[in-house]
Amino acid sequence: MKKLFPLVMLTAILSSGCMTVTVSSKQFVPRDTNKLALLKTSAPDYQTRDIEFVQADGSISRGVYFSKPGAQATVLYFLGSGIRLDADGAFFLKPFADLNLNVIAFDYRSFGRSDATTKTHGLKEIESDTAALYDYARGMVQGRLIVHGHSFGSFVAAHLAGQRKLDGLVLEGTGTDARTYAQNLTPWFAKPFVSYNVVGDVAEVDNRRSLQEIQFPILIIAGKRDTTTPEPTARELFDGLKQRQKRFVSVDAGHMDGMVFPEAKVAYKQLLQDVENSK
Structure with missing residues (x-):
């Protein structure tokens, strides 16, 4: 309601003459368009x-x-910040059904389905959770x-x-470090007036450092229209990797939809082949 009526009034003021505004329940009733339940129809072979x-x-x-x-294989998937399974799971999981892959995914602590025993937490707790969830999934x-x-x-997966x-390992919509990530969230016209003081555990986040010694296949998926983690930052991360079994794919995507593109799925299949060949 708060968003609807100011917009209606503004439209009326700017318009010359009388006008009719159609108001229906669509303006008032919210809808999660990517609920997990939708997978029953879009991926009927899956449970x-x-x-x-x-x-x-x-914490649970x-x-x-x-x-x-x-x-063919199983993917342990770590969601982006602010993304929860019940609202967006169908969108993020469906591409893996197209690839004949199983997926295990969790909401972060104190968010979505998950609970935490402490009122506050940071990256250290998330990273500890991540390691425990990987061990759990590996045993499953x-x-x-x-x-x-x-x-x-x-960043969670790289750590x-x-x-x-x-x-x-697959990194999608990724970058180099926390400072660069924050800078990319700032509009270009505001950047000359903004400085960044990266403090605490966030200051330690650096994918380049996390990945410097890895010896297993890696794929980086970058979106050409991604303004949150622009393609050049993903390319910088990729170019610095010492690992020979590495792949980079650029798709005509924004920040959220890289996996829906055929080129990303082809690259994923190539990664799976690299994994098989590395054993």
Whole structure:
């Protein structure tokens, strides 16, 4: 309501003469257009099972296991900041059904389905959760387990890659470090007037450092229209990787939709082949 009526009044003021405004329930009733339940029709061969894991401090990580018999591999998927499974899961999980892959994904602590025992937490807790969830997922599934991080989740996944020997790693909508990430969120016209004081655990976030010693296949997916994590920052990260089994794909995407493009899916299949060949 707060957004609708100011817009209606403004339109009336700017318009010359009388006008009729049609108001229906669409303006008042919110809708999650990418609810998990939609996967029942878009990926009918898959089942979505609720799962949960109790962290060391008693916090509960809750998520889903999106699977079907005979899938080629399993992906442990780390969502972007502010993204929750129940609202956006269908959009993010569907491309993996197209690739014949299972997916395990959790909401972050104290967000979405998940709960936390403490009122405040930071990256240290998220990183600890991430390692525990990887170990849990590794014990759950047989065969290959690919770690995939999108946006903020790409920093989480990269840190994990520095702590565990993975079968393969995918970073989508990623960049180099926290300062650059913050700068990219600032409009170009405001950048001359903004300085950044990166403090605490955020100051330690640097994908280049996390990935400097990895020895397993990696794929970076960048969007040409991505203004949050622009393609050049993803390319900078890629160029600095010492790992020979690395792939970079640029698609005509924004920040959220890289995986829906055919080129990204082709690159994913190539990564899976790299994983098989590396064993």
